[in-house]
Amino acid sequence: MEYTRLGRSGLSVSRLVLGTMNFGTRTSETDSHAIMNRAHEHGINFFDTADIYGGEDGAGRTEQIIGRWFATGGGRRDRTVLATKVYGPMGDGPNDRGLSALHIRRAVEASLKRLRTDHIDLYQMHHIDRGTPWEEIWEAFSVLRGQGKVLYFGSSNFAGWHIAQAQEAARTRHFLGLVSEQSIYNLMSRWAELEVLPAAREYGLGVIPWSPLHGGVLSGVLRKEREGSAARSGTGLWAAALEERRESVEAYEKLCAGLGEDPAHVGLAWLLAQKGVTGPIIGPRTMDQLDGTLRALEIDLAPRTLARLNEIFPPPAPNGPNPAPEAYAW
Template sequence: MEYTRLGRSGLSVSRLVLGTMNFGPQTSEADSHTIMDRAHEHGVNFFDTADVYGVRPGDGVTEKIIGRWFGSGGGRRERTVLATKAYLPMGERPNEGGLSALHIRRACDASLRRLNTDHIDLYQMHHIDRSTPWEEIWEAFTVLRQQGKVLYFGSSNFAGWHIAQAQEAARSRHFLGLVSEQSRYNLMTRWAELEVLPAARHYGVGVIPWGPLNGGVLGGVLRKQREGGAARGASGRSAVTLAQHRDAIEAYEKLCADLGEDPAHVGLAWLLAQDGVTGPIIGPRTVGQLDGSLRALRIVLDETTLAKLDELFPPPAPNGAKPAPEAYAW
């Protein structure tokens, strides 16, 4: 396993992040525990979850599954860098969502109970809250840090402007601020390169891509269809994406075949090669999927291959000639 620092912090985390969204809805508790044990065997120490993950909104099932795994001992909690999130509604009553000081306090305490732990290593805002001032948010987070309930703070689904706002507000309080931003980012969804990645690099915020295979579309969907297997990227919104970009995806799968690599692993390897990326979130439903993902760490994409990938899935620079954010200027 490879490790890196989380943003400008001194925290060492694995370059693949174990996502747990499937634990409960798609993967049984027993299988979820097996996947987490195998992750530790591989050296994956960075686990990501959220209070809203589960079968039904507000039930916190995924956090409970992780908490019972921690409770089985064996140093599981001590070997895990634990990240969870708050913001989305956990109920229908007022103050059961958002980033008010009241909800932050209640949400953190509830996650601690479900996760069966006395602290959260990385507490993330699941979304920007446009109605709560940063002074209130950072004050609430400062209290959590002082109480020893949270060590580091991160964001998710923030724009570059939001990252700048958050960091400048934290700086005015002499607070460390954000150390990570969890953003949708993959070969086909590269909007983060315009402002999120430049802002994150400027402020020393590590980027953790979610949806690294764009809903399965970059996971070899066409090959799986030809082989008669179930292809995750062939249904729902992913099916629309597949129909719109079929030629590029077909060329991508051919390029991966020429490299002798699985498309899913190439997609992860491309993210690992991007400046400012801490590590993508993988969300295995089975142990086999987890085992296979580690191949991405051993793939080195040369400049020629990277250029071909840019041709297939061009970066979203407005003027094309310069990298963002300078691309906005003439």
């Protein structure tokens, strides 16, 4: 396993992040525990979850599954860099969501209880809260840091402007601020390159891409369709994305076949090659899927391959070929 620092912090994390959103929904608790065990065997030490994960069993279910796994001992908690999130609705009350000091206090205590731990390594805001001032948010977070209940803080689904706001507000408090941003980022969704990635690099945040294979569209879905083994039916957002970019996906799968590599592994390897990316979130439903993702760490994409990927999935350029922020202010 390869490791890197999480943004400008001194925290060392694996370059593949174990996502747990399937735990308790598409993956049973027994299988979830087995996947986490195998992740540790592979050296994956960075686990990501959220208080709202749980599906039909209710918010908090996934954290409970992880907590029961920690409780089995064997140094599991000590070997895990644990990341969870706050913001989403956890009840019907008006203060059961968002980033108010009241909700943050309640949410962190509930997460600690479900996770059966005394601290969270990375506490992430799941979304920007436009109705709560940064002074309130950072004050609430500084209390948690002082109490030893949270060590680092991160954001998720923030715009570049939000990152700048957060960091400048933290600076006035002489506070470390954010160390990571979790954003949708993959070959088919490269909008983060316009402002989020430049802001993250400027402020020293590690970028943690979610949906690295665009909901499975970059996992070799056309080949799986031909083989009759596609994991999802042709409906919803997944089908819409495929239909809109079918020619690009066909070219992508052809390129991967020429490389002799699985499309899913190439998609992850591309993210790992991007400046500022800490590691993509992988969300395996099975042990085989987890084992297979390790191949992505071994793929070294040649410059001509990277250039071809840019041709198939061009980066967003609203004002010519320059990257942001030069795309706006040339």
